[in-house]
Amino acid sequence: MKRYLKIALAFLLLGAFFVPMGFAGEPSVSVGLASGVSNCTLKANSITFYDASGKQASFRGTVSVSAGGRNNIAVGGKTLALPVTVKSKGLLYLNGKPYRGIFRLVASSNSFTVVNELPIEDYLKGVLKIEVNPNWPMEALRAQAITARTYALAERGRHGSAGFDLCATDHCLPYRGVSAEDSRLTQAIESTRGMVLYYGGRPAATFFHSDSGGWTSNVQSVWGQDIPYLRSVQEPFEYQSPYSSWSLKISGDEIGRRLSRAGIDVGSVFEIRPAKFGPGGRVETVEIVGSRGRKTIKSHDLRMALGAKELKSTMFTVSADGQAPRVVKPAPKPSEPDGAQSQSSTLITLTREGAFTSEELLDMLLHPEKKEEYVQKALARRGGKALAPSTPESSSKKDPKLLWPQWEMPDESADRDTTGVARGTTFVFQGKGWGHGVGMCQWGAKAMAENGWSAEKIVKYYYPGTQLQKLY
Structure with a gap:
């Protein structure tokens, strides 16, 4: 999982927290499965479409959906006005892949976006297998369930302008629907049902990563924000992972x-x-x-x-x-021969005027003996045009680093x-390690679980100062 998210952090720190309870008291989440598409196939034993005007259309089996112009779609020969809600008593399939919950089709320019809305506990079933190995110790899986649930609730609304809460990629949390479900992961989710880490009255920003390499990162050194519970901590147990070296x-x-x-x-x-x-x-x-x-x-x-x-x-x-x-060190003042001074002055003037390509500059850097050759080439390209005078007064008005690349400047920082x-x-x-290093280390959590730590102790260690509460 990757988290390169300054905007998301600002949202978490400044935004208000609101959780709609659309599924018998359990929070729901909407996930963008396919954005800006012109067509797709949906399937269910019995599938019903409800459009924005109140029109309904029911089908059995597989049905093709295509963009029908601005704010409309064509389904089975019928035109429906977006947004459209798609429901079934069983699983819904998008392009052959099964999902729980319902679909919403929302307008996206002259195309549409397929959104999966479902209870958050069902959502987690389609997430955890992408993050952890189902064969890991149960307490490590339970810790992952708690952090993923908390993260999803904290990030709700992140893609609100596109018509959904979270995307299905590692920009948010990778989500694969029913195809990613596993019985041990479902057990971990159900045994932690509703458990969320809070800080300051809202779900915490529970970032996590694969392998810290022994120490997690301070979030301030990564994204700039100072978040008290995302400070560097040392892994309490040594472990080996595929990323240890x-x-x-x-x-x-x-x-x-x-x-x-x-x-x-x-x-x-x-x-x-x-x-x-x-x-x-x-x-x-x-x-x-x-x-x-x-x-x-x-x-x-x-x-x-x-x-x-x-x-x-x-x-x-x-x-x-x-x-x-x-890197040229400071040297005693002049004793250059007149010819060398002339070449140096010409070189500085040509460089200041942009007469050399970056490739030529680099070649001169690596092969100083070629300077005269490149000076002559640059002069030839000028076609006899006179050089601008290079005087102490004119040079002093320029940043000396612009006169000649950094490697040829005297090393001003001798210390x-x-x-x-x-x-x-x-x-x-x-x-060693893999990921941004902020928050929970998944391989570290595995080592903790193998050493008898509970999920509750694991998450408290990685997010010190947060409170573990049961939301529902």
Whole structure:
């Protein structure tokens, strides 16, 4: 499960909490199964459609549904006005997959969205198998049921503008309907029926993840919000998971491209330094140096940019190989030959005017002996156009980092901590754990259950300060 959700956190902290009781006192939840579709098939032994105008249409077996223009659908030769409610006494099938509850078809531009509305306990039956192994200890399964129930209630309305509460992907909680049900998971859900973690009078933001690597994350270092019950805690028991050790090898060029797509433009990366560590050695911020500058970013943002399935967690170390660019140290003032001064001045002026491509700049970085060759090429491209004068006065009005890339600037931070610096052209991340690290660790909960902890004790450990209450 992935939670990269600043907006959701703000909603949880600021929004009011309301739970409709549409199923005999049990809260309901609506899940978007298929958004913006032009057609689908629905099936049931007996299926009835109720449209917005009060019209009804009943069918048996499989029926095709297609968009019929703005706010209308066509079903079995009949035109129905959206929104349309679809009911059956048994299971309802969408494109061959079974679901409990009812369907609602709501307008979406010139198409429609299929929404599954059902009691939250039935909803959980279609969620838990995507999150945990049914063969795990029962108390770990019960802990997952409590956290998933709490999370779903806290997140209700997240997709309200689209006509439903939650989506069926890991953006919210993965949901597969009846196809994902399992008897042991159903037992875990029923044995914790109505049990919800509260904080400040509303359901808590019970984020969870696969493997913490030994220490969970402080939510503030991941998404920025300060939530008292989402602080870093150490796993009380050692355990092994499929993610206890992993590695990622990636070039500095590729890191630069992926960072750029995420809005972090430092060019081709040649240096990475973990800048701040959290409890247990988890990396919280990293300093990235590339051909177009230097930035310090959250390690979570680096993970999202590189890919959460590749950089599996922020519990990592980083090393590098390949020829590393040279950071120029402060040197005594002039004693350059006139020719060298002239070349340096020309190079600075051309760089300031954007005469070189990023590839040329990087090549000069790695092969300083090619500078003269590229200067001549840049001058030739100018077609004899005179260079703008480079004077101390004009240069002083510019940020010196704009005159020449960062790697050629004097190292102004002589006292900069270089501990753990990885400098080169290819980087290797060695890590453990999987996920954002916030809240309950599923493999950690399994270890707790194996050591005799109850579900109630497990969730209280991961969400300290919350209150476990029975809602219904």
